[in-house]
Amino acid sequence: MNKRKLILLIVFAILCSFVISILFSKLExxxxxxxxNYLKQEKEEEQKIVNSDTVFPxxxxxxxxxxxxxxxEINYKVFIKEASDNLEGDMVSSVNYNEIDTNQxxxxxxxxSLSDSAGNTVTADLEIIVRPKIxxxxxx
Numbered sequence: 001m002n003k004r005k006l007i008l009l010i011v012f013a014i015l016c017s018f019v020i021s022i023l024f025s026k027l028e029x030x031x032x033x034x035x036x037n038y039l040k041q042e043k044e045e046e047q048k049i050v051n052s053d054t055v056f057p058x059x060x061x062x063x064x065x066x067x068x069x070x071x072x073e074i075n076y077k078v079f080i081k082e083a084s085d086n087l088e089g090d091m092v093s094s095v096n097y098n099e100i101d102t103n104q105x106x107x108x109x110x111x112x113s114l115s116d117s118a119g120n121t122v123t124a125d126l127e128i129i130v131r132p133k134i135x136x137x138x139x140x
Contacts, residue, residue, distance in 0.1 A: 053118035057085040059095065061112065061124045070133040072102050076110065079126055085116045105132050 060082040068074065076097050083092045091114055100108040108128045115121040 053087055053116065053120065055086045056120040056122050057083065057088075057091060057114045057116045059083050059112060059114045059122045059124045061126055064125065065127045065129070067129045067131060068102060069131050070103060070105055072130075074100070074102060074128070076112075080112065083114050085120075088116055091116070100128060100130070102130055105130050 059080075061079050062081045063079060066079075076099065077092070077095075080092055080095055083090070083095045085091055095112055095114050097110055097112045100110060106129075108130065110126045110128060111123055112126065113121060113123045
């Protein structure tokens with residue numbers, strides 16, 4: 001192989017690697033732009049859903065009043081009859097509520113609340129009357 005052909009071959013190899021690196025760079029940039037556009041579009045779609053969701057979730061309790069005795073324990077979740085949203089489906093696990101001190105006699109309100117992803121919030125109240133525990137003595 002003569003010197004001239006060798007030089008041409010080296011120049012050709014250098015040019016090929018240069019062209020390939022430019023092509024990969026452009027491909028990488030194109031892929032990055034496509035990814036960014038996809039993420040932007042996905043975010044816009046999510047925002048449309050949030051902005052268009054004007055339907056409030058449904059939160060229904062099995063009852064609205066309860067009497068218990070002093071010191072009784074309460075399982076607050078058992079009073080939830082339905083907690084759902086038209087877009088998010090079953091939302092029982094997303095229901096929030098305050099707890100009361102059942103050691104104190106009195107009338108209390110437990111407020112249950114439920115919010116969907118769009119921020120639509122509903123509440124339901126359960127009134128709890130804590131009565132004194134009846135003590136029996138002298139029955140021996």
